[in-house]
Amino acid sequence: MSAVVKLSNVHKSFGALKVLDGVSFEVNRGEVVAVIGQSGSGKSTALRCINALETIEQGSIEVCGHAIHSDKLDKRALRLDVGIVFQSYNLFPHLTAEQNIMLAPTCVRKLGKKEAKDLARECLARVGLAEKADHYPEQLSGGQQQRVAIARSLAMQPKVMLFDEVTSALDPQLTGEVLKVMEDLARGGMTMILVTHEMSFARKVATNVIYMRQGKVWETLPGHQLENPSTPELREFVGSEL
Amino acid sequence: MPTFGFNHVEFLLVAALWTLGLSAIAFIGGGILGFVIALARVSSSALVRGLAGAYVRIVQGTPLLILLFLIYFGLAIVGFNNLPAIIAAGAGLVIYSSGFLGEIWRGCIESVPKTQWEAAECLAMTRWQRMTRVILPQAARIATAPTVGFLVQIIKNTSLASVVGFVELSQAGKLINNSTFQPFIVFITVAVIYFLICYPLSAWSRGLERRLNVGRR
Ligand SMILES: Nc1ncnc2c1ncn2[C@@H]1O[C@H](COP(=O)(O)OP(=O)(O)O)[C@@H](O)[C@H]1O
Ligand SMILES: [Mg+2]
DSSP, X not given: OOEEEEEEEEEEEETTEEEEEEEEEEEETTOEEEEEOOTTSSHHHHHHHHTXXXXXXXXXXXXXXXXXXXXXOOHHHHHHHEEEEOTTOOOOTTSOHHXXXXXXXXXXXXXXXXXXXXXXXXXXXXXXXXXXXXXXXXXXXXXXXXXXXXXXXXXXXXXXXXXXSTTTTSOHHHHHHHHHHHHHHHHTTOEEEEEOSOHHHHHHXXXXXXXXXXXXXXXXXXXXXXXXXXXXXXXXXXXXXO | OOOOOHHHHHHHHHHHHHHHHHHHHHHHHHXXXXXXXXXXXXXXXXXXXXXXXXXXXXXXTXXXXXXXXXXXXXXXXXXXXXXXXXXXXHHHHHHHHHHHHHHHHHHHHHTSOHHHXXXXXXXXXXXXXXXXXXXXXXXXXXXXXXXXXXXXHHHHHGXXXXXXXXXXXXXXXXXXXXXXXXHHHHHHHHHHHHHHHHHHHHHHHHHHXXXXXXXXX
């Protein structure tokens, strides 16, 4: 099976700070990979490199056939295949939930207004927010905003979804509703890479868990093995998070 | 010697219409040019950004009075003798307004969080789509209050247009005073008319600002 996402020996620095120090991993179709690790270990940077929001200095990244490290990368074509959801939702505040979702399908995929509206309704229903279509972001709770952000990304029908600590800004009771949506997506066969601090979620949903430390992939193990790490560092990390 | 009377007030009101007309030219022309400048200031091309930046610095660094002289006499030198006052005054005020509005609006565009650009970029939107569908609608909300505020400045600055022979409200006051020698009553009347034009705009601008601040709690 060929990998949907493949990083090989990726290096990335911000000035003198080495953030990714030879990162390699693969994600196959339908797999869910959870990336865990201390704050500052390079998890967000890795996701941002996969989506070409950051450039890399060395190594290669292939995503759905796009060579991210290449000068000839067509970023817009890449973004049609990759969806990303951020910790801070980043909804467009001047648009309603439905309009947020309709925007890219109408102006990028050139859907008609009616089609885009139906699509938006369908995506909102998938995240359990059909009745909030006409609400503006500021009228929604954090959890609801994050679910709209997921729906907005889904509406572009990406082949891979990236999630960067999408529940970290939420209260525990709102975290659950967002994790539920992500679990449904995973069960539906979506290829996903998610940076998370939710160990029980990673254990339950992730095909593989990648533990990052000091810009390196320190250990990789199947999600259900998360209680039995081989490295002492991951053992300590899991212990501190549980 | 005539005393200040109804026909003088009428003369001032007509001159006030010229003030409003010149302000409208300055605001609309300066708005269009300023919008282009603002977009150029945030362009992806360093050359375009640099040129627009130089334009803004030159315009903002030149007193409006000098700008008006330069246009009036400069255009005469290149062959446009006896330029109608409204053209010279209009051109000067358009250039002046474009420099300031361009800079005000650039600030508004840049105050939209970078994460909004990123979110739109990640949805495969083109740079132009990101700008027109995501950034500008948000920047416009932020821009309304300072823009109305600057409109008040334009109205007051049209009084300088008298140096190129344009008879607007303050120049009309001067002319009446020259014949009546009643400066106090004449310029009080002039000031009242300016106030009646500008105060509602200032109040509106402050209202917009308050509403916006409440909206962004
Ligand atoms: N744009 C940036 N400029 C400079 N340093 C950055 C930038 N983004 C991240 N960093 C630094 O890179 C390191 C890794 O950051 P990040 O990938 O966000 O880690 P994580 O998501 O694992 O917490 C941190 O030390 C962070 O301060
Ligand atoms: Mg992070």
